[in-house]
Structure formats: structure tokens, C-alpha cells
Amino acid sequence: MKNLFLGGLLLLLFVLGAPRPAAAQGPTALGHIALYVVDLQKSTDFYKNILLLSEIPEPFKDGKHTWFRIGPHAQLHVIQGNKAQDHDINTHLAFTVPDLAKFMAHLDKLHVRYGSWKGEAGKFTPRPDGIKQIYLQDPDNFWLEVNDDKF
Structure with a gap:
């Protein structure tokens, strides 16, 4: 009886701990899009003043990033450093x-x-x-x- 109980417990732990298929985890959603740009200030001005996007805080604080809200749960990350x-x-x-x-x-x-x-x-x-x-x-x-x- 004890072995049957331990076997059942192990089976339960295996089933609960087994990786779940992706479908069980929910759909994949867009988080952000990153654009690598030449001039961060020009791009920031464009997306803010021409496209009318709302700027949001970015965590780097290094002068090379600007982030914008582009949907309820999506962002546009503009990053300086590209060549034309x-x-x-x-x-x-x-x-x-x-x-x-x-x-x-x-x-x-x-x-x-x-x-x-x-x-x-x-x-x-x-x-x-x-x-x-x-x-x-x-x-x-x-x-x-x-x-x-x-x-």
C-alpha cells in the first residue's frame, strides 16, 4: 500500500512538473520593436511630433535610447548607433x-x-x-x- 501511495505521488509530481506545450501557456504577443538609427534626436522628434507617439521612460538612461508606446502592451525602442x-x-x-x-x-x-x-x-x-x-x-x-x- 505504501509503495502504491509513493508511486501515485511520484506520478502526480511528474505530471504537475512536466513542461507544458506552448499552446497551454497562451499566445505569443508583441512586446517591442527596435529600430537602430543614426541620429537619436532626429528620430525621437519624428516619432513624437510627426507620428504623434507617446514617449515612455526607458531604463538605460545613456542617451542612446528612446522608447514609445505603440499599443496597450507594445513599445517602439529607438536606439542610436546605426550607419545610414x-x-x-x-x-x-x-x-x-x-x-x-x-x-x-x-x-x-x-x-x-x-x-x-x-x-x-x-x-x-x-x-x-x-x-x-x-x-x-x-x-x-x-x-x-x-x-x-x-x-
Whole structure:
């Protein structure tokens, strides 16, 4: 009887301590995106004043990092130290705004260049599902999409 009890206890400990499959741990979620930039101040100004992102505290306090909130549980980490380079439009970050026309007017007021996927200045691209998209580049030539998706 004692051996049966110990065997059952060991089996229970094994089952409770066994690694669980990823599905049992919940879905993977986006935590942050990091962009390696040439000039931190230019990039910080762009994301704060052009894209209107909210800056949040960063733990390094070394003058090489700026962090922004980009969703309820996601951040954009901008890190200084890169050399200038070009980027392909197919690799881009996409942001959503409640009113794309108002955001386009904001860009126009600040003389920020933007356009459609085809590169038509001041135009938007309509997606097949009706969402409107524009594309622009940050100071480091990273491509950004801004759209009016309502999810």
C-alpha cells in the first residue's frame, strides 16, 4: 500500500512538473520593436511630433535610447548607433489612426512627404477591404504605413 501511495505521488509530481506545450501557456504577443538609427534626436522628434507617439521612460538612461508606446502592451525602442542605409518599402511598420484624412493634413502642415504604395505623392492606396493606406519614411529611411483600419 505504501509503495502504491509513493508511486501515485511520484506520478502526480511528474505530471504537475512536466513542461507544458506552448499552446497551454497562451499566445505569443508583441512586446517591442527596435529600430537602430543614426541620429537619436532626429528620430525621437519624428516619432513624437510627426507620428504623434507617446514617449515612455526607458531604463538605460545613456542617451542612446528612446522608447514609445505603440499599443496597450507594445513599445517602439529607438536606439542610436546605426550607419545610414536604404530600406525596401516591403519591410515596414504599420500604424493605425482614427482619421487618415486628418493625419494627412497634419503631415501636409509639417511638409512631410508621403504617398501611395506606388509612390504617388499626397495620395493614399485603397486596400481591397476598403482600408486606406499611406506610406512615408522616417529620418533613417525606415518605411512606415499609416492606415485607417478599425480592426
